[in-house]
Amino acid sequence: MDILKFITAGSVDDGKSTLIGRLLYDTNAILDDQLEAIQRASRKNNDGTLDLAILTDGLKAEREQGITIDVAYKYFQTTKRKFIIADAPGHVQYTRNMVTGASNADLAIILIDARKGVVEQTRRHSFLVSLLAIPNVLVCVNKMDMVDYDKAVFDKIMADYERLTDSLRIKQVDYIPVSALKGDNIATESPNIPWYNGKSLLSFLETVNISHMTDNQQARFPVQWVVRPQTDELHDYRGYAGRVVGGTFEVGDRIVALPSGFSSTISRIEFAAADLQTAENGASVIIHLADNIDISRGDMLVKQAEQPMVSQRYEAEICWMDTKPLDLNQFYLLQQHGKTTKVKIQDVVYRVNVETLQKSTAENLGLNDIGKIQFKSADPLAFDSYIANKANGGAILIDMRNNLTVAALMITELVD
Amino acid sequence: MDYLDQLEAEAIYILREVAGQFEKPALLFSGGKDSITLVHLAEKAFRPGKFPFPLVHIDTGHNFPETIAFRDELIARLGEKLIVGYVQDSINAGKVVEQRGKHASRNALQTVTLLDTISQHSFDACIGGARRDEEKARAKERIFSVRDEFGQWDPKRQRPELWDIYNGRIQQGENVRVFPISNWTELDVWNYIRRENIQLPSIYFSHERNVITRNGQLMAAAEFLNIDHEDVVEYRKVRFRTVGDMTCTAAVPSEAYHIDDIIEEIRQSKISERGARMDDKVSEAAMEDRKKSGYF
Numbered sequence: 136m137d138i139l140k141f142i143t144a145g146s147v148d149d150g151k152s153t154l155i156g157r158l159l160y161d162t163n164a165i166l167d168d169q170l171e172a173i174q175r176a177s178r179k180n181n182d183g184t185l186d187l188a189i190l191t192d193g194l195k196a197e198r199e200q201g202i203t204i205d206v207a208y209k210y211f212q213t214t215k216r217k218f219i220i221a222d223a224p225g226h227v228q229y230t231r232n233m234v235t236g237a238s239n240a241d242l243a244i245i246l247i248d249a250r251k252g253v254v255e256q257t258r259r260h261s262f263l264v265s266l267l268a269i270p271n272v273l274v275c276v277n278k279m280d281m282v283d284y285d286k287a288v289f290d291k292i293m294a295d296y297e298r299l300t301d302s303l304r305i306k307q308v309d310y311i312p313v314s315a316l317k318g319d320n321i322a323t324e325s326p327n328i329p330w331y332n333g334k335s336l337l338s339f340l341e342t343v344n345i346s347h348m349t350d351n352q353q354a355r356f357p358v359q360w361v362v363r364p365q366t367d368e369l370h371d372y373r374g375y376a377g378r379v380v381g382g383t384f385e386v387g388d389r390i391v392a393l394p395s396g397f398s399s400t401i402s403r404i405e406f407a408a409a410d411l412q413t414a415e416n417g418a419s420v421i422i423h424l425a426d427n428i429d430i431s432r433g434d435m436l437v438k439q440a441e442q443p444m445v446s447q448r449y450e451a452e453i454c455w456m457d458t459k460p461l462d463l464n465q466f467y468l469l470q471q472h473g474k475t476t477k478v479k480i481q482d483v484v485y486r487v488n489v490e491t492l493q494k495s496t497a498e499n500l501g502l503n504d505i506g507k508i509q510f511k512s513a514d515p516l517a518f519d520s521y522i523a524n525k526a527n528g529g530a531i532l533i534d535m536r537n538n539l540t541v542a543a544l545m546i547t548e549l550v551d
Numbered sequence: 552m553d554y555l556d557q558l559e560a561e562a563i564y565i566l567r568e569v570a571g572q573f574e575k576p577a578l579l580f581s582g583g584k585d586s587i588t589l590v591h592l593a594e595k596a597f598r599p600g601k602f603p604f605p606l607v608h609i610d611t612g613h614n615f616p617e618t619i620a621f622r623d624e625l626i627a628r629l630g631e632k633l634i635v636g637y638v639q640d641s642i643n644a645g646k647v648v649e650q651r652g653k654h655a656s657r658n659a660l661q662t663v664t665l666l667d668t669i670s671q672h673s674f675d676a677c678i679g680g681a682r683r684d685e686e687k688a689r690a691k692e693r694i695f696s697v698r699d700e701f702g703q704w705d706p707k708r709q710r711p712e713l714w715d716i717y718n719g720r721i722q723q724g725e726n727v728r729v730f731p732i733s734n735w736t737e738l739d740v741w742n743y744i745r746r747e748n749i750q751l752p753s754i755y756f757s758h759e760r761n762v763i764t765r766n767g768q769l770m771a772a773a774e775f776l777n778i779d780h781e782d783v784v785e786y787r788k789v790r791f792r793t794v795g796d797m798t799c800t801a802a803v804p805s806e807a808y809h810i811d812d813i814i815e816e817i818r819q820s821k822i823s824e825r826g827a828r829m830d831d832k833v834s835e836a837a838m839e840d841r842k843k844s845g846y847f
Contacts (some may be wrong), residue, residue, distance in 0.1 A: 136553065137552075137554055137557075138554045138557055138558075138670050144611070166820065166822055166823045167821040167822055167823050168822050168823050169823055174783050192687075192840060193686075193687030193688050193689075193690045193839070194688065194691055194706050194707075195839060196706075196707060204707065205691050205706065205707075205709060206691070207682045207687070207690045208690050208691075208733070208734070209684075209690065210683070210684045210734075212736075212737045212738075217554045217739075219734060231711045232711065234711065235711045235712050235713055236714065238713040238714045239714060239715075252819075259563045260615075273696075278790060280752075298751075327575070354601060359564070359568060359570075359571050360567045360570050360597075360602045362569050362597065363600060364600045364601070369599055372599065376567055376596070376597075377567070378560060378563075378564045378715075406595070407595040407598070408599070415552065417552055417557060417558040417560055418552070418556075418560055419559075419561075419563035419564050419567070419595075419596070432571045433624040456711045470626075470716055471567065472716065473571050473572075484577050495665065517603070522700045525714065526714065526715070529713060529714045529716065530716065531711075531713055531718060533718055533720060537722075538711060538718070538720040539713050539719060540710040540712070540713075540718045543711065543713050
């Protein structure tokens with residue numbers, strides 16, 4: 136069994152909470168005491184209906200205002216897969232929280248109200264999905280019951296969305312006509328939509344093949360921690376603990392430590408006191424090297440034949456996430472895995488209007504702005520482009536005055 | 552990778568980030584299955600080295616004796632350091648006042664003891680076994696959750712948390728709560744415990760004991776519960792699905808003697824794990840309110 140992580144984004148009225156509530160309810164992930172709690176709270180709202188949004192709107196402030204402010208994580212499983220839903224706010228004001236939820240998703244569900252079609256919010260969400268490089272998009276055309284299950288409505292929305300994605304880097308788009316409220320095409324295929332021959336939402340999620348973009352990925356191992364027991368019997372033991380973020384390492388591989396450039400050979404791969412021949416992508420292991428070279432937290436081991444960019448100057452797409460705007464005269468801290476170094480933003484290349492997707496020049500960036508920048512770092516950094524390897528192409532910026540995370544960076548290329 | 556391997560690799564990665572980012576971290580150990588799982592994961596993350604943190608137990612004094620015995624055996628086997636913060640000490644120092652009456656519990660008091668213990672030892676990070684599937688406020692919390700100098704969580708000002716990059720930078724006096732098994736469900740934890748053959752306190756398995764019924768819940772008949780003539784003590788076959796202290800943790804009738812039985816029981820259950828926690832039933836936002844005031 137594997138794990139599918141997906142994000143749902145939307146606003147109050149498009150039926151997102153109802154859709155998630157349906158999925159959870161139909162897979163028995165809502166239990167009696169939780170249902171009772173919903174019923175109690177719904178009665179408080181005095182409208183008689185079961186408000187499934189209460190399931191995901193976990194904060195008092197959210198329930199009071201009837202909006203989603205921050206990401207809620209929900210879990211369910213079937214016999215085929217384990218699912219992690221990042222239920223994200225759709226409102227422009229909370230873009231940074233949607234970006235948080237989107238950063239780890241394999242798939243995005245974009246909800247479109249059949250009566251309204253592709254709207255500004257659809258464009259903005261799709262752009263963020265594309266920016267964060269979520270490979271798969273599933274468009275759920277919701278409220279089909281309110282347009283008499285009309286195929287023409289569905290076809291028009293499909294055509295409109297196809298045009299929208301022309302300018303985005305979304306690999307795969309699928310479409311399902313649904314009614315979350317009536318349960319059409321959610322857990323089972325709907326008899327109300329005979330012209331649709333595809334899968335129900337649940338069956339789609341269970342079987343969708345996720346292109347993790349890990350094909351042809353090069354091997355990267357950021358060192359998190361050096362294990363040195365310093366006991367009598369393990370006097371010379373020195374292991375580099377970390378997690379593989381792309382590719383596979385094997386005992387005997389010739390490696391280079393970055394940024395120093397020293398090379399050595401992997402003499403041993405260890406996990407929980409057992410020796411392994413290989414460490415695959417995503418594995419947390421301890422790597423031993425044949426030579427004693429200076430390696431500490433923040434360094435990266437790569438295969439000699441597969442080296443990333445190493446530079447102090449990069450260009451990156453950026454999402455600014457702080458109320459205080461970007462200050463070109465200030466140093467920020469950049470964090471990539473366990474590595475932190477000071478950086479200076481040298482130039483704002485452009486800012487994107489997320490409604491029209493037009494790029495224009497800009498002096499700086501404010502809350503929820505998306506654009507492209509160039510930066511220079513105090514220490515050299517080893518990056519892949521974000522598109523080539525998300526896990527080794529992303530970084531955050533931290534404001535040193537208050538330690539807040541103020542921006543997400545997606546590396547595009549190095550600057551000479 | 553199998554889903555349990557993925558969850559395990561993620562948790563180990565997070566534990567190592569704590570080791571790498573903080574000066575004085577600690578692992579909050581309650582003697583429950585989630586913190587026992589954390590200890591198992593820490594062994595995988597740091598052996599053959601020592602843990603880069605002590606275990607910290609906030610002791611309400613109203614423990615299940617089985618949990619304390621288990622804790623002491625585990626510490627002896629690990630050879631790691633245990634620090635205990637006693638709620639009784641907070642009461643003696645006049646920092647908190649013992650609740651009165653039949654439903655008195657020290658559950659709310661332990662937040663003060665926790666914050667005192669953190670400040671006394673200058674812990675800058677506390678690793679906890681909370682999971683997002685447990686409760687709706689927890690479903691909102693980041694893996695690295697920053698608390699201000701009063702120990703408070705501000706859900707409206709959470710730092711964005713992208714990919715697997717965790718920003719643990721804090722000011723003096725603040726601390727970070729870290730939740731490595733955020734993405735595990737109750738069932739995942741049990742499946743992992745079975746796969747790894749992790750030992751647990753005996754009260755997780757069906758046994759016979761004296762219980763009383765309070766607010767529709769079965770509570771172990773312990774002296775701390777202020778049992779009076781209105782309470783009917785029954786000898787029942789029960790087990791505990793979640794383990795806090797004796798005043799806030801309810802038992803469930805169960806015939807699950809082995810881990811396979813427990814996993815089957817959870818699969819069939821129509822009640823959530825926290826359904827047996829009196830501390831969550833105070834109000835609809837009970838967990839959010841406690842977290843805001845410093846609870847883990």
